[in-house]
Amino acid sequence: MSAILQDLIKPVSFTQAARDPQGFADALCGSFREYGFAVVSDHTIDQGVIDRAIADTKAFFALPDETKRRYHQPGGGGQRGYTPFGVEAAKGAAAVDLKEFWHRGRDLPEGHRFAPLMPANVSVSDIAGFDETTRDLFDALDAMGRILLKAIARHLDLPENWFEARVAEGNSILRLLHYPPIKGEPDGVRAGAHEDINVITLLLGAEEAGLQVKTRSGEWLAINPPPGALVVNVGDMLQRLTNHVLPSTTHRVVNPGAERMAFSRYSTPFFLHFAPDVEIKTLPQCISADNPDRYLQPITAHEYLMERLREIRLA
Ligand SMILES: O=C(O)CCC(=O)C(=O)O
């Protein structure tokens, strides 16, 4: 195996966004263009919200298996509630991932037109405040993601609010992830190599080692964010929209070395999605003689999601 590259992604400070919006947008998207990933330091997400959500995440996964399984919704495609250890597999992978997770989505008013496609959240009675805490983290990451999308719009020469109407009722998902301690010599890894399906992903918790991204030259680069920093990556929907100008890169979470094997890893990716009816159609400014349109047909966000969930065995 070739060596793992370390520490190449230079953090972009969110403090730059207010004083130099164009510089921030170009630094953020410059990192995306190169790696599909950016590390955003000094973000403004309330630390109290993060701390409470992490505490509840740990408390939930510490519940007995049979209690957790009561929150599993067979046939629900894993879109809400609990998905047990050993269910999800990366596209085309033989081994399942060594993880269990919780999903919550957006709360919609009763009878909302998207309700058939965006199922209700699963309420947790075993941990006081779990529903509120995870909703608060969902809302905080949603707000932060929408700010980052303004910067992305600026970099792409789109009106600043271009994404806003398309994601305000987006089918976004907050995933609370638990990778249990590694026992013996498992077949699989914590998360097999994959790309994210959505528009952008905002990830907290990647300071516990393991996350790696594939570079253009095909080497694995370890992402070691400074404590508390937000890792942001481009998903397939943004890649498709931008005709691969902003690439959705392959990433994985490898198993730790002997010194961290006995420890759990917790992370909380927020998969920011378009609303189900948004049409993903290549942006004209991302088409050129060197980069002809790769997509003949537009697709709605919902159709695209269904296609992809079948590939990862969640639908
Ligand atoms: O846990 C992590 O650091 C990354 C997880 C991830 O890539 C995913 O859930 O899509």
Ligand SMILES: [Fe+2]
């Ligand atoms: Fe991912």
